[in-house]
Amino acid sequence: MIPVIIDTDPGHDDALAIMLAVKSNFFDIKAITTVAGNSTIENTTRNARYILKLLDREDIPVYSGALKPLKQELIQAVVHGKSGLEGIDPKNEALLTNNAVEKIISIIKSNPDITIITLGPLTNIAQAILQDPETMKKVKQIVSMGGAIKVPGNKNRVAEFNIFVDPDAADIVFNFPVKKTIIPLDACNNVQLQIEDFEKLKGTDLYEPVIKMMKPYIKNIGENEGVFAALMYDPLTIYYLINTKVCVSKEYDIKIETKSDLTRGMTVAELRNITKKFNVRVVEKIDKESFKKDFIQILKGNMFSTKLSQTAGVK
């Protein structure tokens, strides 16, 4: 089991990512920390607690963090609806703790070599870096869903949502000297699930809530992004750690655009062949058939009855 903190803003795909992480038994989840992004901090924290209750894993601590990006106002996502989890719209208490940054730092102090997984804007992680850079340097790696390298953005022409929401935080994280990996739109756009895929969960406790969540998610993505499918951004980020061998990745030198209105949040990669200084590993492709198969098997609780997919050529 690899020790992790999951920093997240649930969100439909964040919810699936938490399910995948928990059900895989691959991670020792020290905490889930929440951030404003897809919805307000009240909603993302409420939704995180709802998912853990659904999974019967309320023993995993949830700590709430940033209410808004470092320097800008929060711009919420559209595709997750007002509650952040349209279709379910949980009513449980959010129970804000407002201490995600302190908890991230203290967990790292007692678990150096931990992996931080981020599935939302990078506000909490940037604040932890500003507060205690020496401790933050001890982490094994930061693995983030975010960025659009050689494909268009999903929030403006060039930026991916998580980076767009808090480009100043992303700038701090991308410049910080620890090992970083991103799972950008380049890899995520290729993996699209339909209701028929989720129907395979029939007979499990997760079937009903997942179908309820995915119907509006697919409809909203279709209406807003022109793709009628469930995009698996955050689950793919978890899957990268579970089954790295079906992923293709490469190192890049990437800077974040923080100032321009037109290109706010762009992950600007040095694509000329002139640099040998790389700051981020970029996952460019994830084998979609392997993901689909393993994702369903893991959510069904069959992790140990089926071996993870192996693939020679990533499709």
Ligand code: BDR
């Ligand atoms: C990212 O933005 C959010 O809407 C999703 O949860 C995902 O983390 C995709 O751009």
Ligand code: CA
């Ligand atoms: Ca997210």
